[in-house]
Each structure stands twice: as C-alpha cells, then as structure tokens.
Amino acid sequence: MVSTHVLLADKGVLTTIPIGSFTTEARAEIASVDIAYQRWGEFRGSNVLLIEHALTGDSDVATWWCDLVGPGKALDTDSWCVIATNALGGCNGSTGPSSDLDGKPYGSRFPAVSIRDQVEAEKRFLDVLGITEVHAVIGGSMGGARTLEWTLLYPEMLQAACVIAVSARASAWQIGIQSAQISAIERDPLWQGGDYYDGEYPAEGLAAARRIAHLTYRGEMEIDERFGTSAQAGENPLGPYRKLDQRFAVNSYLDYQGAKLTQRFDAGSYVTLTESLNRHDIGRGRGGLNKALASSEVPTMVVGVDTDILYPYHQQEHISRNLGNLLAIAKLSSPVGHDAFLVEGRQMDRILRNFIQQSLPNATESVDGVEYRLGDEYII
Template identity: 60%
Template sequence: MTIDPRSLPASHSSVSVPIGTFTTEAGVDIPGTELRLFAWYEGSAEEAVARPVIVIEHALTADGNADDWWAGMIGPGLALDTERYLVLCANCLGGCQGSTGPSSAHPDGGHWGSRFPALSIRDLVTAEKTLLIDVLGIRRIRGVVGASMGGARVLEWTFMYPEVVEAALPVAVSARASAWQIGIQSAQIRFITADPCWQNGDYHGSGNIPSHGLGQARRIAHLTYRGELELDERFSTDPQPGENPYGPYHSPTERFAVESYLDRQAEKLEARFDAGSYVTLTDALNRHDVGRGRGGMNAVLGSSQVPTMVAGIDTDILYPYHQQEHLSRNLGDFIGLSKITSPTGHDGFLTETRQMTIILDKFLTKAALLAQR
C-alpha cells in the first residue's frame, strides 16, 4: 500500500476528497465530484497506513460516520479494532453528508437538483474505487463490509475490482433487487415526487422542501426495517398517551402508539436527510442486479473470485434470509453463512452488537488467514 499518510483525515474525523469528473454508467458527467471520507485508527497516520484496510459500506440513509450509527463496533479492542486496522468509510456518491449529490452546488450555479443523474450501485462503487485506489493509493483492502445498500456495494466490489479486495462480508442483502423490493421502494419514491414541494427535484434554495413526501416514504421504509414481532411487543394496539384512536370519527391527531413512533422516525429523517438523495439512492437500489450485463445472476455469482462470507437476519422482511441462503449456494468462493437471530428485523445488523461482533471476528480471522496464502 502506497497511501500517503497526509491524505488521511485525523482519526474519528473526515475530509472531503475531490475525485475529478465522474462519469456514470449511463454516460453522464458529474464535474467537480467530491466524496466525504471518514477514518478511524489509533496512533499516528504514519502507523495507520501500514495496517490492513477495512472499508465499511453504509446503508441508504446512513453516512460515512460509521462510528455514529454502528455503535460498539469500531475502536480499540472492538470487532473493527482500530489498533490493528485502518478503518475507512465514505459517504457515497449521491448522498447528502459531504459527498456530491442533488443538494450540492452545481458548477454552473444553483444546486444540482433535477440535473443530477440517476446512479447505479456500480456507479457508487466506481466512485469509491476512484477515491480509495486512484486518489489515495490503496492497493489492497483486507475486507469490505456492509449491510443493506452497503451490502449491495460489497457484492459489486467483488465483481468489479476482485484484484483489490482480499475478502468480503455482505450482510442483509440479495444478489439483485426483487420485484417486491422494487415495488415497495418505488412507492416511497412516488410519495416524494408527488409532494407539491418537490418541484421536479429543484426545490433546493426555494425555501420549500418535500418534507411531507419524505416523511411518508420513511414511514413505509421503517416498517420494512423493523420486525413485526418487535413492533407488536412494543406497541400492540395501545393508543398514544393522551390520544384516542377509538373515537367516533377518524382523526390524524388521534393516533395509535405505533403511529406516533413512525411519525417520530419521519421527523428525524426530515431533519437530517435530503429528499433528492433519498430518491437517487433508492432508485440505485432498484437497479441493483449483479447479473445485469454479465451473463445472468447465478452465472456471475459462480464466477466470484473473492472469498465472501454472508450474513442475514432471521426476521428480515426487506431482505429475507432465503436471499442470503441463495448467495451462499451460488457464490464461487464462499467462506461461510451466519444467521443473526433478532426480533428487530432488517435493523438487526445495527441492534445485535454481540452477534455482529462474533460474525466480524470470524470474518476477519478468515480474511487474515486467506491473506497469507
């Protein structure tokens, strides 16, 4: 690895890194592209660049600050041990946390808005490869790890740049978007684009944002992220305190407790995430298909040359466990399948810290042994 230590941000911090003009798979140029890079390591940057690199791929509405959303996983003595590894995570292209996306300034003035092109999962990975390999100078990555949309990027790394990746751990994801996933995700996009404040995507700087549409999209999405058993145990049919959903007429101000919970999730996302990024990245997930243009899904899985461990959650509604079993049966260099048992559904990779730690320990032990071959 020939990475210049001066190119790293200080540990537990981030820096925006220019990667030049990025051209999408479909042939659209994005001049002046930047990605926001976060890093974690103990000691000096000079010491860190000599360690194996672990790349974390974040999920749809997360960001490069993995230490914030993956609590208990990154740090000295933790699963992603910052005394042993240089841990990196970049906010993806199209995002809204420091990387170039629809809310970014356009070189010709104003914001990108409707001028920002559609992206594929492969575009996101190509941008990250440009950042990590071409700009920073990393030559080998010990492990690429990610869940959900991050897991889709992990899979694409193994097919697009197998010469760089020593091992991969995709979690709670499938080889391609299913019709059900496309349907539920397209419904979320339509809620946002039907909001009068959407303005064909050119709402940035107008003083009006499509918060209602984004909130509706989040309510639907959050139900697919959590488990049916968990929600029923937490909320049952209880009314929200002080409200009465059993009254003689329906009223949006008289809610069940679960409605209040979903309203709060919507409010939190509206405060921190751009609707344009939500549409762009959800559409990228709809386009996810490792077999596209490569001879078919199972054929390309069988051609995999990167040792890949797979993990899933037993109660996942969004990416059911049978999809990870399918990966395990078809991947050409498959090194293990782990099941996370959790009532919380798709978000089990975030909530089940102990189980996820065991999986990462297993994965990194195998990756280290494979790297010695």
C-alpha cells in the same frame, strides 16, 4: 509492495476528496465529484477495512456502529485502518442532488446513479489517495450491495468481503416498496420536480417515505410486541370519526421516525439512493445472477437476519449457494428484523470477529471456541 506513504485525514474528521469528472453506468456526466470520508486507526499499507453504509447512513461508522469500531472492538482500530465514505448521490459531504453546480444545487439535473456507480466513484477515491489494496470490504443493506459489486468489479484489490442483509439483485417486491417511497416524495407539492432547494423543503413527502421504509426495517413481531393495538397516550383512535391527531401508538412511533429523518437527510438524496437500490442487479451484463456469483473469487462471508422483511434470509441463502468463494453464512436471530445488523451489537461483534479471523491467511472458523467447516451456516 503496498505503499504506506498515503496522507489520510485526521482520525474521525469528515474530509472531502475531489475525484474529477465522472461518467455514470448509464452514460450521464457529472462534471466534478467529491467523495467524503472518515477514517480511524493507522494506515499500514494493507490493513484497510472499507465500510459501506446503508441507505440513510453516512461515513461516521464509529457512531452508527459504535459497538463494533474502536480499540479492542471487532473492527479493532489498534490493528486496522477503518475507512468509510459517503456514497455518491448522498448528502453528507459527497456530491449529490443538493451539491452546487454553477452556483445552484443540482436538483433535477443530478443523474440517476447505480450501485456500480457508487463503487466506481469509491475506487476513484482510493486511487486519488494512493490506496491500492483493501484487506476487506464490509457492508449491510445498500452497503451490502456495494460490497457485492466490489467483489466483482475489483477482486484484485480485496482479500475478503462481508455481505450483510442484502440480495444479489432487487426483487420486484423491493422495487415496488422502494418506488412507493419515491412516489411519496415526488407527490409532495413542495418537491418541485427535485428543484426545491430555493423554497420550502418537501418534509411531508420524505417523512411519508420513511414511515413506509421503517416498517420494512423492523420485524413484524417486534412492532406488534411494542405497540399492539394500543392508543397513543392521550389520544383516541377509536372515536366516532377518524382524526389525524388521534393515533394508535405505532402511528405516533412512525411519525417520530419520519420527522427525525427530515432533520438530517436530503429528500433528493433519498430519491437518488433509493433508485440506485432499484437498479441493483449483479447479474446485469454478467450472464445472470448465478453466473455472476459463481465468478466471484473473493473469499466472502454472507450474513442475514432471520426476521428480515426487506431482504429475507432466503436471499442470503441464494447468494451463499452460488457464490464462487464462500467463507461462511451467518444468521442473526432477532425479532428486530432488517435493522438487526445495526442494533444487535453482541451478535454482530461475534460475527465480525470471526469474519476477520477467517480473512487472515491460514484461518479456521470458530464461534465461541467451536470450530466449523468453512462454508457452513452458524446461528448466533
């Protein structure tokens, strides 16, 4: 019997929960850890949907997935208790490099963390709250990596999982492109080895990292259709000399994306969380990828994007072919690329409604009234 006597934060209110000292997978010690979270909907014991955010996301899932979370929406808060945490190492309430240690920010003293560490910390957070069962874990990108690890670390706690736009391990290409982002930050003179918190912020390095990353988040077709070779209004990138203030329109767009991130995200957390993605490998210590996937007992839906550059669709196909308990594989069709799971609200609504339906006892799969055999691919 699952207890319903769990005291949760008020709906939508960012709240931190101390989980005590924490030892990372690599045996580093974090003396005291807080995990921040938000929740929507009433807790009824076995109705928790645990949502995992992407790299620069946070616990405010009702904002970044606003089309999908709320009364009557795909993640219906009239029926479900939606809980989202901020990952260990983040900068939106949970303990990370910018958090206080002995009166000063951790900075370079904050250890590297893995995806497994993030899940272990989240499990400890649920233990403290007294939540012993989660109906489903749902996450995309870095959140999808966390979701996969949940299915292997604590399968007894889950009824189902939805893994979106991620691979079973970091590929060499992903490690390379992510390490280039880390390098952009570390090469900013203001980085100071991660101990910049008492001085100037390494905004240029973080903005450069974001410009690199954003090109992997969006589709090549979308970027070209939007900008092509157009010049930014009032600027001339075809002059006799190259000048930083004479840009193509796409460069202006990327500059904007970089600057926007520096206003809301910590460079230390960006490095920490990106490194956790470099370490993502569900096969480590489990006999390899396919053996690890085959061992999964949790009914799992896999979702990919047909134009994803960062996590190409063949990586979700690989997961689906080897997963021990596949519900279905769904494909988002979009020019947007990797970010489609965040911006294609209509398609994600239909996918998540079907996922919730399938996760219930004796469920059958249906898309727009058409039934599919469980395990089949369908395209929205």
